[in-house]
Amino acid sequence: MREPPPDRTRSGARVRARPIPEATVARLPVYLRVLQDLASQQIQTVSSERLAEASGVNPPKVRKDLSYLGSYGTRGVGYDVEYLIYQISRELGLTQDWPVALVGMGNLGQALSGYKGFPERGFRIAAAFDSDESRVGEKVGNLAIEHIGDLERSLKEKGIAIAIIATPAAAAQETAERLVAAGVRSILNFAPTVLTVPERIHLRQVDLSVELQILAFYEQRAAGRKREV
Amino acid sequence: MREPPPDRTRSGARVRARPIPEATVARLPVYLRVLQDLASQQIQTVSSERLAEASGVNPPKVRKDLSYLGSYGTRGVGYDVEYLIYQISRELGLTQDWPVALVGMGNLGQALSGYKGFPERGFRIAAAFDSDESRVGEKVGNLAIEHIGDLERSLKEKGIAIAIIATPAAAAQETAERLVAAGVRSILNFAPTVLTVPERIHLRQVDLSVELQILAFYEQRAAGRKREV
DNA sequence: AACTGTGAACGGGTTCACAGCC
């Protein structure tokens, strides 16, 4: 598990000593969005204080997070906005486009297929699947829905590595397995169920009702406390 | 910030010594879902091992999490499924219905208004708003879209405490402020922007492209590593 | 014998304080 000290590979590319903590990775997209916003206002330099403020975190955290990428700031000055945008984009792999598969074209699947934030960030829905025969061929945007039966063939053909599951919960596990078999390495799951996938697969879960239930917990608490007074 | 030792209020209700850690709160809804699933299969008792397996965590974590709620298990036996469902539901405030407001009826807002997982968990979309005059009155399910201008009046009238923001990013901060002014205490934000709200307001953020960007980071890494070999 | 409940050890992430550089 231990990483070697700073070093160079035979090709000469620099290898980072410390891996970037997961928590930091999750914040990089937020910094990136803020920086792009600053750039659109022609702002050229930003301090960790300003960046923190706009990102909803505190300044030391920003500095530590950015330091994992390298020493891209200038002491006494701050960070160059454009340069930092480039570095974070590169780190997040956003200098390339990612074709994404979307499985399940119900309510949510359709909404996701039209979500503008995806193409803006370089994610292009390159294939959409549904199990309902009668919907096959239907256009969503400029994409035709394919039948789930064609999943493996279509994904391999298109070289898709990232997929979104927006099926009902009951279909999600089987879908995940087929995606993995078709060469997908990263899955974003919206179905409200726990998925089991091989170790090597990156899986993220977004559960809409879980989020509301967490809020309800705190509401419920507040109400309880009020009654006790 | 410090909690008093176990104690009773004047009303006699037990006050928990330790507050439930946030991380635990976030897992309770998952346990609940699994337990309801077990109940529907007429399973009466479950061990931490089985519950952990189905919830995608490890057994000690399940036991520790549940121990924050109280000692609801039986040593040598396990947890009574129905009883645990009741206790977790109560803790999460799901023994009551929560009316929820939904602001922004675009793509995503519409999908959320039709999301079946919400009513199943006791969350009822009780008001839906949009800024587009021409859409006011339009029915989504059995709910008519109201104009955003009526937000304060409508929310107070309906006593709504939880709201979902599904507006474009540019409108989200103003929406949040109006929600807070209208008495909302918990907000689930889908707009891709950082919101600033008063300390007392519970805010959760779901950012769809951030999730994909995190996956892209790991894809990018894997690809980089491959090239170096 | 089986399984829960929990103090203690551990580890990742956050915060702090300040050294380092412009």
Next chain:
DNA sequence: GGCTGTGAACCCGTTCACAGTT
């Protein structure tokens, strides 16, 4: 003087090992 970069201290959450209970 201003702001970054980072070791060290701290904190929360996870894991472990086992005592406690049926």
